[in-house]
Amino acid sequence: MSSTFERTSADELYKGRIFSVWHETFRYADGAEETREIVRHIGAVGIVAHDDEVVWLVRQPREATGLPDLLQIPAGKLDEAGEEPLQTAQRELAEEIGKAADHWQPMHEFFTSPGFSDERFYLFEATGLRDHSLQAESDERIEIVRWPLDRLDEAIAACHDSKSLIGLLSLAQRLGRRGPSGAVVLQ
Amino acid sequence: MSSTFERTSADELYKGRIFSVWHETFRYADGAEETREIVRHIGAVGIVAHDDEVVWLVRQPREATGLPDLLQIPAGKLDEAGEEPLQTAQRELAEEIGKAADHWQPMHEFFTSPGFSDERFYLFEATGLRDHSLQAESDERIEIVRWPLDRLDEAIAACHDSKSLIGLLSLAQRLGRRGPSGAVVLQ
Numbered sequence: 001m002s003s004t005f006e007r008t009s010a011d012e013l014y015k016g017r018i019f020s021v022w023h024e025t026f027r028y029a030d031g032a033e034e035t036r037e038i039v040r041h042i043g044a045v046g047i048v049a050h051d052d053e054v055v056w057l058v059r060q061p062r063e064a065t066g067l068p069d070l071l072q073i074p075a076g077k078l079d080e081a082g083e084e085p086l087q088t089a090q091r092e093l094a095e096e097i098g099k100a101a102d103h104w105q106p107m108h109e110f111f112t113s114p115g116f117s118d119e120r121f122y123l124f125e126a127t128g129l130r131d132h133s134l135q136a137e138s139d140e141r142i143e144i145v146r147w148p149l150d151r152l153d154e155a156i157a158a159c160h161d162s163k164s165l166i167g168l169l170s171l172a173q174r175l176g177r178r179g180p181s182g183a184v185v186l187q
Numbered sequence: 188m189s190s191t192f193e194r195t196s197a198d199e200l201y202k203g204r205i206f207s208v209w210h211e212t213f214r215y216a217d218g219a220e221e222t223r224e225i226v227r228h229i230g231a232v233g234i235v236a237h238d239d240e241v242v243w244l245v246r247q248p249r250e251a252t253g254l255p256d257l258l259q260i261p262a263g264k265l266d267e268a269g270e271e272p273l274q275t276a277q278r279e280l281a282e283e284i285g286k287a288a289d290h291w292q293p294m295h296e297f298f299t300s301p302g303f304s305d306e307r308f309y310l311f312e313a314t315g316l317r318d319h320s321l322q323a324e325s326d327e328r329i330e331i332v333r334w335p336l337d338r339l340d341e342a343i344a345a346c347h348d349s350k351s352l353i354g355l356l357s358l359a360q361r362l363g364r365r366g367p368s369g370a371v372v373l374q
Binding site: 004005007013014016017018019021024026028034036037038039041044061062063064065066068070072075077108109110111112113114115116117118119120121141159160161162163165166169170172173176 | 191192194200201203204205206208211213215221223224225226228231248249250251252253255257259262264295296297298299300301302303304305306307308328346347348349350352353356357359360363
């Protein structure tokens with residue numbers, strides 16, 4: 001089944017500060033046309049920052065959810081000025097938990113909600129952590145949480161957002177494979 | 188640090204078919220106020236449907252992403268009429284891959300993008316699969332993919348959306364723990 005399509009029209013219906021809304025029409029290889037309602041977003045990064053003992057999390061209000069706060073990995077939107085995702089990740093790590101990292105490794109790149117949004121998320125693993133001056137932004141109400149790696153499963157159970165779950169599940173997979181002493185365990 | 192807040196105003200700026208956009212103001216415990224731009228969405232479900240040999244995936248166009256198609260777990264939006272997430276999951280499994288399942292287990296509940304959206308995702312594991320008449324919706328261009336479980340890591344590498352990564356990483360964790368013969372392996 002071919003799923004090639006081309007966009008035949010695009011109208012901006014709403015332009016906000018952090019996203020815009022478009023009505024777009026697509027024509028498929030079989031000639032059919034469909035209209036889609038799309039949120040266009042600049043994209044964002046998340047960081048799984050850890051050493052051998054802890055992974056660094058943050059607790060902050062997420063007003064959209066209606067919950068008092070969410071436990072998450074450090075994260076933030078890409079900059080308007082076309083900053084590379086890795087630069088954004090380095091900036092956010094300093095802003096949110098006051099750390100720099102010697103080693104950065106891409107973990108996953110994914111769409112948060114591809115049914116209606118083009119928001120693309122870049123996830124990094126950061127190790128070799130060292131202190132960096134904390135550069136918190138004024139409107140971020142962030143509590144820093146040092147979460148013990150030997151209780152990683154509890155962090156996975158306590159996180160309820162996509163970037164944090166993907167980051168921590170991937171970390172568990174990497175650590176599990178290395179095993180307690182660095183040995184590869186059965187899959 | 189307290190992160191309690193209350194909503195002090197809410198204005199709908201855009202009302203679409205599958206989401207709406209709101210400007211909302213929040214007052215925090217310290218008296219400060221912030222405005223947030225929020226996408227309100229009805230929520231959605233995803234299903235990790237597998238037996239001992241394969242996990243069932245689908246390949247379909249996701250116009251918002253600009254990519255020809257995405258490899259994903261079966262998924263769909265909640266129904267307007269207040270359907271329970273489990274019912275939606277059962278309906279979507281029949282619609283997308285023509286299967287019913289004897290066993291349903293909740294895996295994770297998460298926000299896809301809590302920085303600006305209230306979209307909540309309910310993820311289920313479905314086992315004890317049996318054939319069900321395929322009830323495909325007319326506008327869904329879906330290719331069904333039987334993915335071998337012994338190549339699950341390749342599916343994780345090939346998926347680029349949040350629900351599928353969370354579902355397949357969780358499945359890998361569950362299978363890894365049971366190990367090839369059902370034995371619990373070292374963590």
